[in-house]
Amino acid sequence: MKERYTVDDLQYLMSQLRNPDGGCPWDLKQSFASIVPSTIEEAYEVAEAIERADFGHLSEELGDLLFQVIFYAQLGREEGHFDFSQIVDALVRKLVRRHPHVFPSGDLYAENVNTGIDEAQIKQNWETIKASERAAKGEVGTLGGVAVGLPALTRAMKLQKRAAQVGFDWPDIEGVLDKIAEEVQELREAVASGNMEHAREELGDLFFACVNGARHLQVDPEVALRQCNRKFERRFGAVESRLEATGKKLADASLDELDRLWDAAKADEKIRD
Structure with a gap:
């Protein structure tokens, strides 16, 4: 057994x-489409390990995510579309092209000099280059090329960033907060009307406005919601534990009692903080 395996070993595996002839029946049944859910799950597990600063676990999760790329590369090679070396080649070429301030000659290994460009200009150049790449792919318009399959909050953020680049944006957070309040009121009116289709549309508008708020606050809405989910799990678990200590189950407690236990769980967290 080797002392340490490499990417070449992973590809062979x-x-x-x-x-x-002798492979794994499960792996042999898979296709590009069938492993997409696993890819998404692995990406979120990487994000969770980072958010928890669990770097020991992060190495493992990054390996799981890398395996997804290796799997796609194997499928691509079998079907004659591409192989791992082509994936790497295309990636390196794209990154060299998008960093002219680091690789002004366009050659990864050429001797390069610091161009003295500032961060704002780097960002502008990056967007200009990406826009040119999208145009070459036939992805026209300011919003062209924003992947439809992204999580809805993430896609809303990307759409809003694109629109903001051409000036379609509120000048500050106050305008966004006013818009959120406006959408809440419109949702109330839709619910009161009994038109659930309209209510669903207004709820979507509220989510979209909240994402705009996150963007202005420079907060990733997916990260913020994941943090909120963990907080809810933690507090709900505390409520359940307190009930179990008295010999009760959740189904046996009144809503008032659950609210009191919830408030106690929140108070305990503030004391610990």
Whole structure:
């Protein structure tokens, strides 16, 4: 057994898992489409490890995510679309192209000099280059090329950033907060009317406005909501534990009692903080 395996070993392992003669039956059944859910799940597990600063676990999660790329590369090679080396080649070329301030000659290994460009200009150049790449792919318009399959909050953020680049934006957070209040009122009116289709539309408008708030506050809405989810789990778990200590189950408690326990859980967290 080798002292340390490499990416080449990982590619060989993948080829053996997909070997029709003695490979893994599960891996042999997979396709590009079937492993997409696993890819998304692995990406979120990487994000969670980072948010928890669990760097020991992060190494493992990054390996799981890398395996997804290796899996796609194997499928691409089998079907004649591409292989791992082509993935790497395209990535390196794109990154060199998008960093002319680091690689002004366009050559990864050429001797380069610091161009003295500031961060704002770097960002502007990056967006200009990406816009040119999108145009080459036929993705026209300011909002062209924003992937439809992204999580809705993430896609809303990307759409808003694109629009903001051409000046379609509130000048400050106050305008966004006013818009959120406006959308809340419109949602109330839609609910009161009994038109649930309209209520769903207004709820979407409220989410979209809240994402705009996150953007102005320079907060990732997905991260903020994940943090909120963890907080809810933690506090709800505390409520459940307090009930169990008295011999009760959740179903046995009144809403008033649950509210009191919830407030106690919040108070405990403030004391610890």
